[in-house]
Amino acid sequence: MSVALKEKIRNYAMTLGIDDFGFAAVADYQSPQSPKIETIFPEAKSIVVACVKEMSHVESPNPQIAMNGRLDIMEYARSTNYKISRFLEKECGARAMSVPLSYPLELTPQNSRSVADVSLRHVAVAAGLGVFGRHNLVIHPRLGPRVLFMAVLTDLALPSDPQVKEDLCTHCNLCVESCPAAALDVEGQTDFGKCIKVSQPYGLAKIIGFWMKWAGKSPDEQIKMLFTKDFFMTYQASFIGFQYACFKCYSSCPVGGSCK
Numbered sequence: 001m002s003v004a005l006k007e008k009i010r011n012y013a014m015t016l017g018i019d020d021f022g023f024a025a026v027a028d029y030q031s032p033q034s035p036k037i038e039t040i041f042p043e044a045k046s047i048v049v050a051c052v053k054e055m056s057h058v059e060s061p062n063p064q065i066a067m068n069g070r071l072d073i074m075e076y077a078r079s080t081n082y083k084i085s086r087f088l089e090k091e092c093g094a095r096a097m098s099v100p101l102s103y104p105l106e107l108t109p110q111n112s113r114s115v116a117d118v119s120l121r122h123v124a125v126a127a128g129l130g131v132f133g134r135h136n137l138v139i140h141p142r143l144g145p146r147v148l149f150m151a152v153l154t155d156l157a158l159p160s161d162p163q164v165k166e167d168l169c170t171h172c173n174l175c176v177e178s179c180p181a182a183a184l185d186v187e188g189q190t191d192f193g194k195c196i197k198v199s200q201p202y203g204l205a206k207i208i209g210f211w212m213k214w215a216g217k218s219p220d221e222q223i224k225m226l227f228t229k230d231f232f233m234t235y236q237a238s239f240i241g242f243q244y245a246c247f248k249c250y251s252s253c254p255v256g257g258s259c260k
């Protein structure tokens with residue numbers, strides 16, 4: 001019964017243009033830092049996970065083009081996750097709750113490492129979609145690390161797909177050497193502060209810094225501060241959402257590097 005149901009859901013999801021799909025029983029999801037799934041959806045029994053490939057934009061030295069590719073995926077992912085959730089409710093009689101690619105997250109000074117409500121890397125591992133590499137990204141067996149994940153929590157009892165057992169990382173250390181922030185120096189840990197400073201140069205830290213400086217300036221100096229690249233870029237980043245300017249751990253990885 002659950003085999004047929006899994007195939008029905010997988011077949012539908014694959015028609016939406018995603019690259020791979022997997023199932024994880026809630027009991028197999030182990031993300032030590034994240035809240036328990038029961039606190040989000042007490043009746044949830046499984047998690048369906050979709051995997052989509054990032055394209056060549058991640059290699060562009062032009063940050064606008066690189067981020068535009070990501071924005072395309074984010075828009076596609078939102079509607080795709082809605083369709084999968086709706087299918088689960090309408091065609092499978094389930095309850096479903098969508099877990100988006102990234103934001104919203106609970107952003108507080110206390111959650112300064114930005115731990116998400118559901119860790120999509122740990123979900124992907126539990127659903128057999130890959131294993132962690134040295135860059136702390138999940139490497140998909142066919143597509144490599146240049147993939148993004150989205151998920152739907154459901155009360156359907158669906159067993160996990162088999163987990164990937166091989167080590168897919170070549171341990172070449174290229175990700176560590178290519179990281180302009182030196183955020184991967186300690187194995188098994190991405191240094192949040194170092195990564196975010198370079199990968200989101202116009203993010204929250206820049207906004208806080210800007211307004212703190214602003215508070216101590218004269219009216220003339222304040223006007224000057226408004227007519228700067230920093231202010232203009234920060235304005236843009238704040239309506240785009242998280243605007244990434246670095247994809248180096250992705251693009252330096254030699255595993256599954258092609259766009260196919």
Ligand code: B12
Pocket residue numbers: 031032033034100101102103105113114115116117118119120121132133134135136137138139145146147148149150188189190191192195196199244245246247249250
């Ligand atoms: C907040 C966040 C960030 C933060 C914090 C990262 C962090 N320390 O987790 C910042 C801004 C730094 C960030 C950076 C990036 N992110 Co980000 N991020 C997220 C987000 C929204 C939440 C992550 C979270 O909750 N982390 C906290 C907890 C869960 O992490 P943790 O338990 O401490 O685990 C860490 C280590 O212990 C280690 N780890 C844990 N278990 C194991 C096991 C083994 C064997 C190993 C080796 C390591 C390892 O990996 C984690 C990295 O620090 C997720 C989306 C989501 N909802 O999951 C995307 C997500 C993780 N990000 C993603 C991406 C692509 C990026 C970037 C490449 C930026 C970009 N340009 O897109 C970089 C990559 C940095 C890196 N190499 O780790 C993808 C990863 C896809 C993939 N193939 O794995 C995700 C899953 C988004 C998505 N929907 O696909 N991100």
